[in-house]
Amino acid sequence: MSDLPSPKFDAPQLLRHHGQTVAAYFATLRKRYAGAPARLMESIEYSLMAGGKRLRPALVLESWRGCGGRSGGDGSLSRSALAAAAAIELIHTFSLVHDDLPAMDDDDLRRGRPTNHKVFGEAMAILAGDAMVTMAFEILASDADPAVVPALVRELAAASGPEGMIGGQVLDMEGENVQLALEQLRHLHRMKTGALLTASCRLGAIAAGAAGEVLQAMTDFGGHLGLAFQIVDDLLDVTSTPEQLGKATKKDAGKGKNTYPSLQGIEVSRREAADQLAAATKAIETLGPAAEPLRTLARFVVQREV
């Protein structure tokens, strides 16, 4: 399954194909970490295999293709692109497990199932999250081409850390029950969700050997896509049911969180999401037909129902 899907696939087909690729990779972790306590690996697998959209790995692999990454003679993906796809999904999953903890968002439901700490207990959920971070970096350092390991590790670590996702979570927490200006909300989301989505695109590009203008184009694409993603996420929290979303809804308002709809209304938010989609598409127009699946994924992000 470690090959590229047809560029003509629609977004659900692309996501399914890349999702299977990354799931097959995750299925090898139990053997790879044979010396680890069984219950820890169960807790990690429980969350890794919970069936998310796998949007970030798909972005890594399609950014790799869009930047000229070529499969081997047997059609297989480069080890660097595959390692980056698995690593970013590990980081994303870790962040969900820790976000759901009682001390954080205190959520009982995630992707339609009990959250990790509800099943494995709080201590194990903390440790499973911690372990996923170390595994992400171990996989990158072991499996990617050594020539790109420093850049890949730097990219993933920076996007996850104090100036990226984790910093954004702190701002999110500090912003509860405080009225933020729109520019502050954008800043928060550029860190909290934007950094990892942008990194998905940049990791794929770096694995393909991209630099200069091409890497900048992927950075811009990821930035606009990240903002669009968060606006749509906020909209879905207002307009969906828990059954559709697989997690609690309407919780942003209940927690006094700032959202795009709460700051500028539903209609303006929808328009801004569409504008960000247009800007994302424009950023990669020079990449030609190899980047068509990236455009398909970007449209999906903005137009998805759940």
Place this chain on the structure above:
Amino acid sequence: MSDLPSPKFDAPQLLRHHGQTVAAYFATLRKRYAGAPARLMESIEYSLMAGGKRLRPALVLESWRGCGGRSGGDGSLSRSALAAAAAIELIHTFSLVHDDLPAMDDDDLRRGRPTNHKVFGEAMAILAGDAMVTMAFEILASDADPAVVPALVRELAAASGPEGMIGGQVLDMEGENVQLALEQLRHLHRMKTGALLTASCRLGAIAAGAAGEVLQAMTDFGGHLGLAFQIVDDLLDVTSTPEQLGKATKKDAGKGKNTYPSLQGIEVSRREAADQLAAATKAIETLGPAAEPLRTLARFVVQREV
């Protein structure tokens, strides 16, 4: 301060010197992460600057010297060794912050001060710990010689992860109120504390370009030292007061934890610590006088009062 101390220093002098080197490095983090939320960086600094022994950075830097690492013309350490020293202390500190959480060991006191979550709240302590992990890998990937980055990242990640420190914490948790055999206790500690101490020695060796027999000697040294360290830690928990140790004592027994003294008595434990020290020293006898500070540190680990 980024130079090597006199090899004739005693252990407190060596630790003070290397401690100042790593503290000076940590003092640059606020500027390096200027885009991070201030409160997050405060929480991270609170724990990083709490004045631990800095044993792991000292082991990195002395292993580097023992394996032939040479200072630059200005006496400065290699960037790789310094980055590895800072990275391993970040990982060690993260593990303390998460270990102290209410869902884990629920400790109020660490190094004589309130624990991180007592000061900054549980959510911030979780996020600060998470951030320290990403920072460790970012520093390694950015500051070390690119030629050794893959090996350094792999080493640190493996020692921290499911088959290393985090796996050991899970075993420790699972072993509470269960009678372990001595071999199971040794296995637990090889993971929980031994992995990171061994990695300290190996990181320094790798930064110095060591391989083959020399790297193996450092691995053996670190393994024996790690076991000795844990036995002494268990002994100190029984024989010290909280004032001496800067944290709660006698808590192992209260929690139904297995320890060397509880399984084999105080005298046999003391003898085993001495045997491990002898084995550690023997492992690096071929390294000659450049490894003398490593022997000094090993003796300190076993003979320390607190």
